[in-house]
Amino acid sequence: MQSSAHPAGAGPVPRLAGHFASLEVQNHAARLGMWLFLSTEVLLFAGLFACYACYRFLFPEAFAEASRSLDLVMGTVNTVVLITSSLTAALAVHYAKEGKNNLVALMFTLTLVMAAAFLVIKGFEYSHKIHDGALPGKYYHYAKIQTAGAPIFYTVYFMATGLHAFHVTIGMGVLLWLTIRAVRQKNFGPNNYVAVELGSMYWHLVDLVWIFLFPLLYLI
């Protein structure tokens, strides 16, 4: 969105796009746009939650049994890692408002490291499950759990965590771009932090979705 477009060497005030009446209006538009976008993201996952609810109702035993087969330790570690990464993302906004560009870059780098750690742990979990034969649909041959409906649990599991991991990857791209801007242009400041704020908002969404996925898939 154009609120982030500005010529190199400009001061810490973002450029006002010609069709907006004032900077306030432009920032308001950018925030409103992001909130709307995040609501569509929530609804995208809501479709999967609806699938989860429906099949959990149809196959309560299989869902309970398959849920216990997931690695609770890895899931918990991942939850802690992702929530902490959300904290550093929030701190980046705080430092951007104070114009401390180096700290913004540091906080986002920490966030990116934790995001990468999250994906690596997720990868281990996936490889265990694939090794066990818990791939969904016609590839399902998990000897330990043969209850009717268990393959559907893994379909939901792989679709939901896969879609979430895709969002993590996109979010990492966004944060990386913001980190590079903080390092190269050093122009985040009290008047120019909306881009950082919006990037962090997206990251909080990724975190929020996981906070729903973790109990649904691992705990209950």
Next chain:
Amino acid sequence: MTPSNSTTAEGALPAQDPHHGDHHAHPSYLVDGTTIKSWLLTVDHKRIGLMYLGAVLFFFLIGGIFAMSIRLELLTPGPTVMDAMTYNRAFTLHGIIMIFLFMIPAIPAAFGNFVLPLMLGAKDVAFPKLNLASFYIYMTGALFAVWGMLNGGLDTGWTFYAPYSTHTTTTVAPVLFGAFIIGFSSIATGLNFIVTVHTMRAPGITWFKLPLFVWAAYATSCIQVLATPVIGLLMLLVIGENLFNIGMFDPARGGDPVLFQHLFWFYSHPAVYIMVLPSFGVMSEIVATYSRKNIFGYRAVAYSSIGIAFVGFFAWGHHMFVSGQSTFDAGVFGVLTMLVGVFTAIKVFNWVGTVYKGAVDFKTPFAYFCGFLFFTVFGGMTGIALGTTSLDIPWHDTYFVVAHFHFIMVGATIMGFLAALHYWFPKMFGRMYHEGWGLVSAALIILGFNATFIPQFLLGNAGMPRRYYDYPERFQALNVASTAGASLLAFGFIIIAIYLTHALVYGRASGKNPWRSKGYEWTSESPPPTHNFVGPQPTYPEEPHFYVDPKKAEVPDAV
């Protein structure tokens, strides 16, 4: 609040504005930059609107050709011009092209893009680059869909019902992926419009001074933003099912095909209002302009748009009365469905109240308004009938349903689309079309439409199922009547194509406001300059559609 001229010149549209510092030259958006690149990379909402218009008209032609091929095949029982599989592909492609590529983007993306910022006194939409991206996302999705169709096509019907769509050997995945991509375009346009209405209104335009087309576009955008992600996810699941057998909707693996239907109609029922609400908005503008009267019950018309959008989200279950749904659920969904009729009736009565004792100027757009009123009331009433469980069960999946949704969703939308095309043609191109031919083709189209679909109501009531390739001898007379009507309809469209193309080149100059409309968009030049308004941002002290009492004959002069 008014941005300085220097900000404007160095603003978001530098490539489109070769007149830096020269504030005396204000060429229209049509000639401000004439290279191919200046069109393809434009961020001007008017040019993007025109590109959308070109694209939707192209897909309308393709979808129409498929429609005629279906009607031709059904002229006689048994094979007529194609085999059964080709017929299945033809009606599927007709549905997919018409719904995803024509009707959903037609009015919002083409005319909405063009007039919405003008109606708000804004220089552009809130996110011009996103707007251009939305157009290219739409074209990318269309390419995927067309590629899939050329490489075998698919035979599922546009509804892609599982488990058939997950097992058919035809090309489902690329077409579904195309529809998935088009969904993003729809979301982007909707998001852009919502933010534009919230942040870009000129000083003086409060919420209850918004033109009614803006209210309708706003309500439509809310549906686009809130419903489309759900079908996006569903498309992903069906693609996964079709390519990798993930088992989500496959009963053999514990999946539930009825869940597919819930998720599908959660989008696709509100999608009907994505198609028809903008048409309601167009009609609110037109009825006031050509009756020379302030709209009757402005607030009721505005609120009812939001009401339809809201209730539309809770009516999807009426597509599933025969899916094993409980009687209680069916009853609830039936009642919620009928509430849509209440909100639509509010609009219809207010439109009629506006025409009452108005000084009616019977121009082509008003002719379409008359057709629209009939299609909306007739289509709406058959919708109420279909929302009644006991009646829906015998009519389910018969031609009665086909005729119903063509009346309300196609008839009302096409009337709105053609009315908008004629009403805003002078605004867009600064030229007038031939009024006589306009009225002739309107008459042909309204008659042709009735002749096509009224026989289908009768066919459905007599028990002819939809999507069937063959039928008993006794249905032939009505099928012949329907095909004859479709030919008349096609003839009407050909006439429109000829005289509008002629008007583009040879039409006389329209002047700023040929309809002497009080709509905000007509305060700008026709065609408007690149940044919509010359000089400072306009202000609007009067309410929209503010026409004085026609008895006092104080209408604004044509400029």
